Amino acid sequence: EAKKFAINRKERTFKRPVDLNGNFQKVSEYYGENVFHYLTAPGIPESIKNELLTVSNSGNKLKKEHADIVAKAVTEWATAKGATHFCHWFQPLTGSTAEKHDAFLDLDGELPIEKLSAGQLMQGEPDASSFPNGGARSTFEARGYTSWDLTSPMFLMDGVNGKTLCIPTAFVSYHGDALDMKTPLLRSVTRLNDVATKFMNLIGFTDTKKVSVTCGAEQEYFLVDKAFYFSRPDLVMTGRTLLGSLSHKNQQLDDHYFGRIPERVLSCMEEIDYELHRLGIPAKTRHNEVAPGQFEIAQIFREANVSADNNQLVMAVIKEVAEKHNFIALLHEKPFAGINGSGKHINWSMATDDGMNLLEPGNKPEKNIKFLAVTSIVIEAVYRRAKLLRMAISSQGNDHRLGANEAPPSIISVFTGSNLEKIFEAIKNGETVSEEGKVVLDLGANQLANLMMDNTDRNRTSPFAFTGNKFEFRAVGSSQSISFPLSILNAAVTEVFEESIEFLEKEIKASSVEAALMKLTKKWLQSSWNIIFNGDGYSQEWVEEAKKRGLPNLRTTADALGALLDDEQTKYMVEKGIFRKNELQMRYNVLVENYNTLREIEFQTQMDIVKKNVLPATLEYKKRLGKVIKVQKEIGLESSVEVEMYKKLNFTVESLYANLMNLTSACSALNGDAAKNSLEIANNIFPLSEKLAQSCNEVEDLIPNELWPLPTYYEMLFLR
Ligand code: ADP
Ligand code: MG
Incomplete structure (x- = not known):
């Protein structure tokens, strides 16, 4: 019996509206x-x-x-x-x-x-x-x-x-109490505005009345044909494949990235853009991503709260429009093992009410110093609250992107680029300030102008990178709300701004604003130097180096969520009312519960698929092989090939079955409280599930295509 996953190529002919002359309407219309x-x-x-x-x-x-x-x-x-x-x-908190x-x-x-x-x-x-409220x-x-x-x-x-x-x-x-993602974000931008405005006024920008957080999110997603999707219970139930043997050609050739967009996908993207534009969401960039079947959309940056709402709509519109084109959009962080996962890059900066970007290097020396100081403030904030930032992007899905076998480590570090690092190193070592407190190093318009160039060979392995005139928080998960990481980042930066103001108020009495800013920059760089890393963030050496530097490496969600209950990490946010203490507890409860539940659904779904799809397929194949072996014996033919195939299959199925039993008993033994269970799941049960997936893939490789009961990676990633 041949399997059939008939993909529906029936094109949806999406046409943008035309004007009276039959020309496409302009976007601005x-x-x-x-x-x-x-x-x-x-x-x-x-x-x-x-x-x-x-x-x-x-x-x-x-x-x-x-x-x-x-x-x-x-x-x-x-x-x-x-x-x-x-x-x-x-x-809501989901x-x-x-x-x-x-x-x-x-x-x-x-x-x-x-x-x-x-x-x-x-x-x-x-x-x-x-709605989940964490017991509030x-x-x-x-x-x-x-x-x-x-x-x-x-x-x-x-x-x-x-x-x-x-x-x-x-x-x-x-x-x-905030029962949602928006409230803390609004509180955080308000606090950040207060201190950043004060900071700007203090250093001589007396016209500044407001500082807003600017944010532009890049969204990655996969498109698979609807027919494949609905034949994969794992995709339907969990958003990712819980087993699946990698096709031989996947992303090694890098031929998909920025390649020509397939027509069926392009038509879908056009409709996504159209709907977003009607919603006043400035969708700007669209392209193929690294993995086959993976794509990206980015919008023009705007005020953080609006951007966060926009991103929720971007996700909703991608899903809705994709379905009209007989695709299903997967927003999960790791729908397919072994190839690139999906993230969401949060581009982040701050701008004054008269349009000055605080992270713009500029080309006037006094502006340079402001830029250097503000950048050092952000770096210090990330250094100090690395655990919270790691926490804010944790989810069972993102665990596959951070800290897993084939993913970058879950160590938060900051990429500055080599030019900026050189400048910072000089400042840190005091090479820029003379005896009289005058700035002597020519921080050079040229050097700073080069920053943009420096960043063109972008280090894609950094979770938090300076990219010319903004930071890019890249470790954020593709399916999550950006509000939470934004709130945490804003709170962290607010804290360091506030301390900077205190510091400057004293210093400015004794010296020039410039010298005081330079001293401030030096202070933050000295304390946060360890978080700056411009090397390959995916390498094993970095994991070891980071350990030596004492940077936290919270591998799983179960490890990371604890930061929410860590008073040292959270006390500033609580003091300033960005989060109330019980709101943090609520979030912890909801997130732990969420993690456990989603993982348990994955385990149950995976075991089901093994029992209902994978094992029956092995029986079919054994039957076939058995028949051949029997016939050959009857006619006295000496051939060991089929017997070997049978044995190999049998051997693989036995180990598959043993792995199934291990996962089954581990799941039924779960009986701790939520926090304990999350650690048990992350450290002991999840690896069993990965093992089970591994043996499924070994079986898949042995079974003829027509007997394999699920759409394969090849089909899902390449056929459209
Ligand atoms: P790249 O492709 O190099 O990552 P882009 O220039 O395409 O960079 O910008 C990526 C995202 O960063 C876009 O959403 C863009 O609007 C946003 N962005 C640019 N400048 C800022 C800024 N000052 N603050 C926040 N986001 C910004
Ligand atoms: Mg980018």
Whole structure:
């Protein structure tokens, strides 16, 4: 019986809309048509816009009568565009998004009217009890509140017969505990703004009124044909293949990366871009990634909170549009063993309200010194809070990218590039400051201008890299919300900014601002020097070297999550109210539970596949071989080949079965608390599952294609 995974090549002919002359509409003609921002929307008086802007910048409470005006305007706008419902759109601790729809319907007596009230715009009360809360709420206070985030625009989501207006909101408990990803992010950008603005004012940029965090996320994903996907229970249940023998040609040739985009994929990407542009998300770059079947999309950077919301939508749109093209988009960090996994690069910097990028090297000496100081602040922050940063990107999926056999180590280090390292080394060793505290080394516009060049041969092995005028946090997982790592990074940088201000306030009394900044830079570089690493982050030597330097190497999620409960690591964030202490405990509980559950689902699914698919296939093949051997014997033919094949198969199946039994009993023996179980899973059970996968692959290599009951790596990665 030949297996059939008929792929559906039926092309979806996606066509961008055309204008009256039959030309494709320009992006600028439909960009943002599905978003409503109070600043650009019709129906809102200028004076109210300014008030809203002030509220949005200050975090003060919004007046009801102002919300009322927005509610009326957005109702008119949305219903005219075919919206029937509105919802508060939020990001619970799972890292995904949640929404509960309400109709734009109210009754005036018996008369139906379209309405969204100010109250409904500003606050919602979803039944929160079934969202993960890490034990924060007992049932008597199971209420959670969503509240409108003015800083992120509302948008329309397509439905089958109408649209839904999504209102970005934060999600907090009755006691104000953050039950979501957005709240801490908003708190962190507010704190960072406070200290960074103060810092800028102090060093002479007296016009600076605001410093925002800028962020642009690059998103990697795989596309596989729908037919293959639905024939792989492991992909459906866990998002990754739990077994699968690597095809002989995979990514060794590097011929996929930046290669010509296959037509079927290009059409899908065009529609993804189109939908994102309508949502006012500035999708910019699209290309093939390193692995076969892997692709990337990047958007133009913007304010961090908006970027975080955007990235959630990017993931949602990729998935939805892919399905229309008969693909399934895999956002898992490691859908296929042995080839590249997927990450999300968070490009991160800070910008003033008048558009100055604090990480721009620039070409004026005084700006250079500001750049050097700010960069050293970020490096010190990463050095000090490396454990928290590692924690913030941990997940069972990302464990396959960090610290696993074929992945870079889970050691946080900072890549500066060799030019910047040279400059920093001079500063660290005091070679730039003369006796009188004057800066003597020519930090040279030239040297700094070269930074961009230096970064063109980008070190792709670094988890946290300086790339010309921004840092790029590359170890982030492809499926996770970027809000959490952003919050942690912002908090870490805020802490060092604050200390820097104290330091400078004293120093500036005694010397020039420039000399004080130089001294500050020197101080941070001296303390954080060990985190700078410009070599090959994937090499074994680095693991050893990092150990010598005393850098943490938290290999698995189970190891990394502990940082959330480490007072030394978290006390600053708690003091500043970026996270409340119980919120950290909540997150710990949710993340540990999540890790355990997802791994257990993987183990169960894998054992199921072995029993229901792999072992039966071996029986079929044995039957075939047995028949041949029998016939040959009957006719007196001396051939040992089939007997050898049979023996080899039998031997492999026996070891497969032994591995299956080992995993089965290890799983049923799990009986500790969540934290203990996570360590047991990471250190002892997961390796058994990997072993089982290994024997499955050995079996797969022995079985004829037509008897193998699952789509192969070859089919999934190369056929489209
Ligand atoms: P590369 O391809 O070299 O990684 P790009 O110039 O394509 O770099 O930028 C990658 C991402 O970095 C994009 O999302 C871009 O918008 C973003 N980016 C550029 N400048 C900044 C900045 N100052 N702050 C945050 N993100 C930025
Ligand atoms: Mg990049």
